[in-house]
Amino acid sequence: MPAFPDGARAPGGQATGMRHAPPQPCQRHEKTLPAPPCPGRPPFPHTLHALPAGTSMELRQLEHFVTTADFGSTRRAAETLYTSQSSVSKNISMLEEELGVTLFVRSNRGVSLTEAGREFYGQAHTVLQNVRLMKQMGRQKKYKKINISCYPSTMISRLFCFLYNTINHDEYKMSFLEGTVEDIVDNVHTGISDIGIVYFSRDQQKCFSHVLAHKDIEFIEISQHEPCIYVGPKNPLYDRKSISFADLDDNSFIQPVNDFFSIEHHLDRISVGMAKAADFKSLFSTNSDNQIIEMLLHTDICSFGIRLMNDSFRKYAIRDIPIDGCGKCLSFGYIKKRNTVLSREYEIFLDLVRKYLCDPQNGKTA
Secondary structure (H helix, E strand, O other): OOOOOOOOOOOOOOOOOOOOOOOOOOOOOOOOOOOOOOOOOOOOOOOOOOOOOOOOOOOHHHHHHHHHHOOOOHHHHHHHHHOOHHHHHHHHHHHHHHHHHHEEEEOOEEEEEHHHHHHHHHHHHHHHHHHHHHHHHHHHOOOOEEEEOOOHHHHHHHHHHHHHOOHHOOOOOOOEEEOHHHHHHHHHHHHOOOOOEEEEHHHHHHHHHHHHHOOOEEEEEEEEOOOOEOOOOOOOOOOOOOHHHHHOOEEEEEEEOOOOOOOHHHHHHOOOOOOOOOEEEEEEEEHHHHHHHHHHOOOOEEEEEEEEOOOOHHOOOEEEEEEEEOOEEEEEEEEEEEOOOOOOOHHHHHHHHHHHHHHOOOEEEE
16 A cells, blocks of 8 residues: 555654554564454444544554554554654554554554454545545546436447447446336436436326426426337237237236336226236246347247337347337436536437437338
């Protein structure tokens, strides 16, 4: 561990005024650091957030303490920190005096942490680690950021690749996260993502808007689309141009993990009076888009979704079959924090979504 800039070398000689002057450790027998404290143990009595008034603790003292604990020796700590052994001993003693506790047991074999020392070690180690991270931040190259969340979609994932190839990606740090509508809203709310691509039943517009309002988020609709079922070659409905809800009575479904805004929770509202929407056989749930694809390809299971596909992007023998009588009852768009202006890169991405997914599905020329 390198010394901090303020870790100046102390003059030689043993420090004076110490409560417990540690003996010189034996060079052949030095103890290693004891195991860190149990997470369930009560916190150290004088935490870094509640030190006595007048405390003037320095990072140098914490560094000398942690390094000595790591090696079990003030001599080896001094060698590592390029300072004198007396300086290390003095800083540790000053720290003990400020805290009002003994941090080390001194012996001819070296030093070992006391119970209080174990408690304090974890806190001191965390402080030093955070300081190192903050210093690194100042030296890191400044990147522009593109952070997008989306429901699981191979189509939109492909468009993210288009965006990558469109921009000078060496100037960016990019993230693309998938999840439920609730996950996406949380990601935008906490700043993990700047925009989130979502769709939901239009019957849920009022409820969805209420959720967003509490988080100071707004939804911008791009287009409206039909619901559909996704089926693979092993499903008897594979060659159908459209289906009715009655055709689904004998089918089994694989669905994403529970999401209040997912289609299957609102089938009774979009199924044109169908009474048994809740009776569909959902035999399998997963948070893996890959698992859904594999099940559709290799079993007769089907899945509900939004009809938003571009034939030129298809790489699996999976068909999206519209459901009769539903119409364009799904609202598709993106969410962002209210009153924020999106950068040019996000506008490029949203234009790609409109051009390659929304416009072709709505009969417009891409």
